[in-house]
Amino acid sequence: MSTRHTIAVLVNDQPGVLQRVSGLFGRRGFNIESITVGQSEETGLSRMVIVTVGDEQTLEQIEKQLYKLIDVIKVINLSSNPMVARELALIKVNAEPSERPEIMGVVETFRAAVVDIGSHNLMVQVVGDTTKIDAMIELLKPYGIRELSRTGVTAMIRGNV
Incomplete structure (x- = not known):
């Protein structure tokens, strides 16, 4: 398997x-x-x-x-082993002023951050495991993702190992 x-x-x-x-x-x-x-x-x-x-x-x-x-x-x-794994993504999403409150709701739910604001878009930074990043991308897709950059996973074994 x-x-x-x-x-x-x-x-x-x-x-x-x-x-x-x-x-x-x-x-x-x-x-x-x-x-x-x-x-x-x-x-x-x-x-x-x-x-x-x-x-x-x-x-x-x-x-x-x-x-x-x-x-x-x-x-x-x-x-x-039990591990901590994290990935970072920057997502530039279409965001007309009228849509921004909705998008900010998604950002807050995922404990993400808006790192840049343009006249018609927002750039969001999100950190977490791959599943969290994937879920956030799916929720932002309906607004129109203009650009996406992911770091890939970095990880360490938990505890005293």
Whole structure:
């Protein structure tokens, strides 16, 4: 059964590492739903958080293949533990002055924020898990989404692990 997996990959902060990791997924026919990369707590190392879909065997294969890459230090299956996962989205939505109170109701319900106002549109920032982001997008679609940018998932294991 295919399920969504979130994995963290600790890598050397070197040019070309992202390309090698994403290339590995492509060559093996594994899809990347989202990938985020940034500095880690250790100098010289970056953390990639990758969301992919597959069964347990596929995930095991991905982990084995990642460890074959020279710059990969550690692979952690975050989704096998309780985790905190967040994503950020910026959504530019059509918003004539008469529609703004309605849209503001949606923004407040999702604890989102208006970060820019134009004469005929609003830009909304929302942070949360992927389900929350998807739900907000669905509620804003009837107004007309002009532009959408999502960061992809970043995540950590909860607690003292």
